[in-house]
Amino acid sequence: MDYSAVTSTYEPEVIVDTDTLSREDWLTYRRLGIGGSDVAAIMGISPFATIRDLYYDKVGIQPLIEEDEESNWVAKEVGHRLEDLVAEIFSKKTGLTVFPVRKMFRHPLYPFMVADVDFFIIFPDGSYGILECKTCNYNAKSKWDNDGIPINYEYQVRHYLAVMNMKKAYIACLYGNNENEFVIRSIERDMMEEEDIIAQEEYFWKEYVEKRVEPPYTGKPDLILASIRRYSGYADKSIPEIIISGLESKDLEKYLELSEEKSLLEKRKKEIEVQQRALSVPFVERLGAGCKAVLEDGINRYKITYNPTIRRTVGKDAMKKLELQHPDIFEEYTKETESRTFRIRKEAA
Structure with missing residues (x-):
């Protein structure tokens, strides 16, 4: 066909x-x-x-x-x-x-x-x-x-x-x-x-x-x-310092400018979060162990939630104990990952 x-x-x-x-x-x-x-x-x-x-x-x-x-x-x-x-x-x-x-x-x-x-x-x-x-x-x-x-x-x-x-x-x-x-x-x-x-x-x-x-x-x-x-592989700290040529320092200057801008925004974000927490205090106090509430002011109706987030974590001491006492279980259920952070420190030549 x-x-x-x-x-x-x-x-x-x-x-x-x-x-x-x-x-x-x-x-x-x-x-x-x-x-x-x-x-x-x-x-x-x-x-x-x-x-x-x-x-x-x-x-x-x-x-x-x-x-x-x-x-x-x-x-x-x-x-x-x-x-x-x-x-x-x-x-x-x-x-x-x-x-x-x-x-x-x-x-x-x-x-x-x-x-x-x-x-x-x-x-x-x-x-x-x-x-x-x-x-x-x-x-x-x-x-x-x-x-x-x-x-x-x-x-x-x-x-x-x-x-x-x-x-x-x-x-x-x-x-x-x-x-x-x-x-x-x-x-x-x-x-x-x-x-x-x-x-x-x-x-x-x-x-x-x-x-x-x-x-x-x-x-x-x-x-x-x-x-x-x-394709480069895992980090190798034994490699000597690399001299980079053929790339422009102005890109590093722009990166540093953006880092400063980001720091200012993060600072402002933390200030806003502090103000929000302060405003939430009387409402959280009234909620107590409750997870939801409603407030009406005659014009608007506000639905408030205060829900829990549950996380189970294993502390460092417990992990070390597990590794020492049950190495086979530790190897089976834990996984090592690698991440790398790019940073710049500007120095005089």
């Missing part, structure tokens, strides 16, 4: 049948080219990775500090397991037939472009389209407001349309636990946008990946700092 559009001037090539691939083998094939979820990093707008992270992945450079898989494995697994459910809800709501094709495809004209599509759609006129299935929590629903689509997902789907040579795609997202908490967005193929995406991908692949040249960091500073840490 031909799953490409019947009016194609080109048809995508099949790289491999993914149905029986292990995750490791699947990742190996993904490194042969740029996938849909890679495009946002190339464009510098990925919420998950920088362009440098993507480069390292494609050329096979492993991070020195591995990602903590235990911290996010549930979210990843939920998204994977619910793909079929999202497709089923989409089909029910639209009346369109959807089906999976467990193959990895490649663009015949731009072989660095690969696609591993969630589901395909059969339209009433016999043509085919793409269905990309997503899940998110309720707090992330706002990203879809006003008929919007998160830009990283839009780039992903436009990449798939280019590889598959199809004209239309849908993105479906489940953000709750019933079929009404569901978003459907359509994307029509835009050849001008596609041309720009392909140009950016081609430049990344040919100028960086093929030439083994590291791309400059772009994207969110937090992502960049996390990436530098992963």
